[in-house]
Amino acid sequence: MFDQADAVLLARIQFAFTVSFHFIFPAFSIGLASYLAVLEALWLKTGRTVYLTLFKYWLKIFALAFGMGVVSGIVMSYQFGTNWSVFSDKAGPVIGPLMAYEVMTAFFLEAGFLGVMLFGMNRVGRGLHFAATLMVAIGTFISAFWILSANSWMQTPAGFSINEVGQFVPESWLEIIFNPSFPYRLAHTVLAAYLTTALVVGAVGAWHLLRDRRNEAARVMFSMATGLVMVAAPIQIFAGDMHGLNTLEHQPAKVMAMEGHFESHPDGAPLILFGIPDQEAGEVRHQIAIPKASSLILKHDPDAPLDGLETVPREDWPYVPIVFWSFRIMVGLGFLMLALGSFALVQRLRGRLHTSRALHRFALAMGPSGFVAVIAGWVTTEVGRQPFTVYGLLRTAQSASPLEAPAVATSLLIFILVYFIVFGSGTLYILKLMHKAPQTATPDQTRDDETEEHQPVRAAGITPAPAVHAGRAIGSRHGPGTHASPTREER
Amino acid sequence: MTGFFDLPTIWAFVIAFAVFAYVVMDGFDLGLGILFPAFAPGPQRDRVMNSVAPVWDGNETWLVLGGGGLMAAFPLAYAIILPALYAPIIAMLLALIFRGVAFEFRWRDARHRRAWDLAFTAGSIVATLAQGITLGALLQGIAVEGRSYAGGWWDWLTPFSLLVGVSLVIGYALLGATWLVMKTDGVLQLQCRSLAVRLGIATLVCMAAVSVATPFLSGAYYEAWFAWPRVLFTAQVPLLVLICAAAFFHGLRRDHDYTPFLMALALFALGLAGLGVSIFPHVVPQAVTIWEAAAPEASLGFMLVGAAVLIPIILGYTAYAYWVFRGKTGHEGYH
Numbered sequence: 001m002f003d004q005a006d007a008v009l010l011a012r013i014q015f016a017f018t019v020s021f022h023f024i025f026p027a028f029s030i031g032l033a034s035y036l037a038v039l040e041a042l043w044l045k046t047g048r049t050v051y052l053t054l055f056k057y058w059l060k061i062f063a064l065a066f067g068m069g070v071v072s073g074i075v076m077s078y079q080f081g082t083n084w085s086v087f088s089d090k091a092g093p094v095i096g097p098l099m100a101y102e103v104m105t106a107f108f109l110e111a112g113f114l115g116v117m118l119f120g121m122n123r124v125g126r127g128l129h130f131a132a133t134l135m136v137a138i139g140t141f142i143s144a145f146w147i148l149s150a151n152s153w154m155q156t157p158a159g160f161s162i163n164e165v166g167q168f169v170p171e172s173w174l175e176i177i178f179n180p181s182f183p184y185r186l187a188h189t190v191l192a193a194y195l196t197t198a199l200v201v202g203a204v205g206a207w208h209l210l211r212d213r214r215n216e217a218a219r220v221m222f223s224m225a226t227g228l229v230m231v232a233a234p235i236q237i238f239a240g241d242m243h244g245l246n247t248l249e250h251q252p253a254k255v256m257a258m259e260g261h262f263e264s265h266p267d268g269a270p271l272i273l274f275g276i277p278d279q280e281a282g283e284v285r286h287q288i289a290i291p292k293a294s295s296l297i298l299k300h301d302p303d304a305p306l307d308g309l310e311t312v313p314r315e316d317w318p319y320v321p322i323v324f325w326s327f328r329i330m331v332g333l334g335f336l337m338l339a340l341g342s343f344a345l346v347q348r349l350r351g352r353l354h355t356s357r358a359l360h361r362f363a364l365a366m367g368p369s370g371f372v373a374v375i376a377g378w379v380t381t382e383v384g385r386q387p388f389t390v391y392g393l394l395r396t397a398q399s400a401s402p403l404e405a406p407a408v409a410t411s412l413l414i415f416i417l418v419y420f421i422v423f424g425s426g427t428l429y430i431l432k433l434m435h436k437a438p439q440t441a442t443p444d445q446t447r448d449d450e451t452e453e454h455q456p457v458r459a460a461g462i463t464p465a466p467a468v469h470a471g472r473a474i475g476s477r478h479g480p481g482t483h484a485s486p487t488r489e490e491r
Numbered sequence: 492m493t494g495f496f497d498l499p500t501i502w503a504f505v506i507a508f509a510v511f512a513y514v515v516m517d518g519f520d521l522g523l524g525i526l527f528p529a530f531a532p533g534p535q536r537d538r539v540m541n542s543v544a545p546v547w548d549g550n551e552t553w554l555v556l557g558g559g560g561l562m563a564a565f566p567l568a569y570a571i572i573l574p575a576l577y578a579p580i581i582a583m584l585l586a587l588i589f590r591g592v593a594f595e596f597r598w599r600d601a602r603h604r605r606a607w608d609l610a611f612t613a614g615s616i617v618a619t620l621a622q623g624i625t626l627g628a629l630l631q632g633i634a635v636e637g638r639s640y641a642g643g644w645w646d647w648l649t650p651f652s653l654l655v656g657v658s659l660v661i662g663y664a665l666l667g668a669t670w671l672v673m674k675t676d677g678v679l680q681l682q683c684r685s686l687a688v689r690l691g692i693a694t695l696v697c698m699a700a701v702s703v704a705t706p707f708l709s710g711a712y713y714e715a716w717f718a719w720p721r722v723l724f725t726a727q728v729p730l731l732v733l734i735c736a737a738a739f740f741h742g743l744r745r746d747h748d749y750t751p752f753l754m755a756l757a758l759f760a761l762g763l764a765g766l767g768v769s770i771f772p773h774v775v776p777q778a779v780t781i782w783e784a785a786a787p788e789a790s791l792g793f794m795l796v797g798a799a800v801l802i803p804i805i806l807g808y809t810a811y812a813y814w815v816f817r818g819k820t821g822h823e824g825y826h
Binding site: 063064067068070071072073074075077078080081082085086088089090092093094095096097099100101102103104105107108109110111112113114115116118119120123124163165167169170171173401402403404407411414415418422425426429432433 | 544545546548549551552554555556558559560562563564566567569570571572573574577578580581584585587588589591592594595596599600638639640641644786787789790793794797798801802805808809811812815816
């Protein structure tokens with residue numbers, strides 16, 4: 001019923017599935033950790049309560065996202081051995097130390113200071129607490145540094161030799177770590193993480209502005225987030241272009257797949273906007289193309305020749321349709337982000353940043369777009385690397401564990417089931433937290449929602465007298481509808 | 492290159508240290524999950540959870556270092572062991588997902604808190620059982636051909652590996668109970684003391700059973716323990732176990748807060764030392780030595796520079812994090 005090829009395919013699906021799920025969380029927490037550090041710094045500098053309010057609001061969301069990132073990350077660190085043991089044996093001497101450095105310089109730092117960041121506000125001084133927040137933020141960065149170095153090495157291997165048993169032996173760690181595609185990939189990915197977070201924060205701000213445009217915390221977060229999108233989106237498009245040129249130099253087949261160039265174009269290649277790639281026939285059907293534009297983008301010369309996949313042996317082709325489409329999704333979303341940033345800039349200049357409902361709706365719709373773009377970009381680069389795990393040197397089919405297909409199929413099914421239950425619930429909890437409007441917080445009030453169950457729920461529509469309201473524990477959690485402000489009741 | 496302090500030997504000790512650090516730290520918090528049903532829902536459970544919530548994440552990171560370190564330092568061993576123990580390792584990973592998210596999720600969803608508490612317990616039990624089975628299966632030996640695993644998919648499942656699995660569940664529960672003796676007071680502490688007495692006895696019985704069974708798994712183990720004059724050294728292990736056990740029960744009887752936990756840890760350290768006596772210098776017992784599995788020196792040396800600098804720093808700030816949350820656990824949290 002199954003053969004070895006099925007086992008490899010199933011292992012690939014399993015890896016793709018688990019890593020896609022995992023990647024969502026670090027992509028979010030890299031940006032969010034920095035955002036939290038900025039908020040706490042602003043609070044310490046200005047003393048404005050609104051920054052503390054926002055810090056506490058996003059801290060809870062961060063804790064959930066970080067927890068899910070950790071547990072799905074542990075799976076990744078063992079999956080190299082369970083499903084890709086031949087790869088581990090051969091590439092372990094190069095990849096292993098990079099990941100060990102990630103654990104020693106990043107994971108421990110994040111985990112060690114996360115507890116102080118989450119639970120320590122009343123136990124350590126403000127300065128030390130801020131230091132803990134900074135450590136967590138720096139840890140997420142260092143983690144990105146190492147894991148992208150490892151991934152980039154698999155894409156553009158350098159600084160190694162191969163020994164008699166077929167293992168990659170490190171020759172120069174500098175060349176390994178700073179391999180040719182690493183700087184581009186690191187910049188592109190970290191910018192993507194920042195954009196992803198900014199889009200989420202912007203969407204949450206927009207959601208609360210649509211409900212109550214006077215909510216100060218919502219105004220501040222919306223302003224900060226759209227400001228970042230405005231700056232980061234164009235930089236990201238530029239970084240993506242640089243990354244593309246680097247890929248053309250080192251992994252031309254990947255770019256051919258992204259562009260849909262099956263055929264060579266000796267005097268200027270067209271930019272295919274849309275079309276249906278046919279891998280068997282080696283052509284893109286129903287294409288809409290701009291003549292010579294691809295050469296213009298990739299070579300900065302409309303008449304420059306570009307090779308197509310026909311120059312590459314067929315067994316070395318990546319699967320074009322996936323790469324072709326995921327690339328277009330990523331780029332399309334990138335330009336929508338640019339549009340959002342520009343729209344926000346215009347409204348800011350007109351003084352309508354907090355009142356333009358069209359802008360708020362647009363920002364809300366764009367909330368998840370960062371995740372989609374990140375996954376699409378990851379698919380582009382990883383599927384584009386196929387059929388190799390170490391580009392040009394170690395084939396995917398020769399990297400897998402000697403597993404029987406039913407074993408992989410069973411574990412894959414269980415992974416899918418567990419991930420949907422666990423991360424589905426987690427996403428719901430995050431959305432629930434986001435749905436609540438940020439409430440004014442104080443430094444001493446850290447434990448604010450356990451008390452909720454012991455408090456009588458106030459009937460919606462009855463406004464407590466201001467004195468009673470002020471006398472209650474500030475920052476106690478108000479469920480939706482129990483916070484009796486006039487704007488809410490109108491809804 | 493089989494000197495005593497060459498790079499592969501040093502790395503064997505570094506990874507053994509990571510495994511020990513993992514057992515010391517994650518052992519007790521898995522133990523809390525195993526014991527969770529023994530505590531009343533509400534403030535009691537919340538307090539148990541809060542006693543470890545600020546540090547569990549760091550504890551679990553040692554498992555990542557152990558796995559990552561094994562891949563980096565002994566890639567061949569990693570490539571053989573993980574496919575051989577596919578089922579228990581996948582089970583452990585899935586179980587760790589459930590228990591890890593329970594730390595956050597149970598506070599976010601009062602209606603399903605019982606369900607996430609159950610996920611915490613079941614996840615802790617399955618993860619521990621899987622770790623014990625992994626250890627047992629390693630000890631009993633793995634079929635190797637060339638550079639890969641050559642056995643069947645259920646080879647790991649034997650009475651011996653199950654014995655080790657169940658023993659580890661009981662042992663981690665002991666660590667959890669003694670941790671709570673340290674971190675709580677009042678009724679909860681009394682309850683934990685009485686749990687610790689029973690679990691202490693059970694742990695010693697399990698240690699004895701595993702110790703008796705191990706030398707008979709293979710002649711090599713028998714040699715490692717009983718060959719003359721080696722036995723003069725190896726006999727110290729059971730002797731120290733008896734001394735620690737005596738101190739453990741003494742500490743419990745005299746209402747000491749810290750002694751029981753420290754002695755339970757000492758028992759685990761001795762158990763691991765015993766394991767080391769059995770398998771060294773193999774990394775895949777009876778099949779692959781640390782020198783055969785070792786990564787090239789360029790890898791080992793590069794990592795050692797980092798490990799020598801970073802591991803002390805990690806231990807430093809980990810100690811700081813524990814120190815920040817020292818003393819008896821109250822009811823506060825950030826949630």
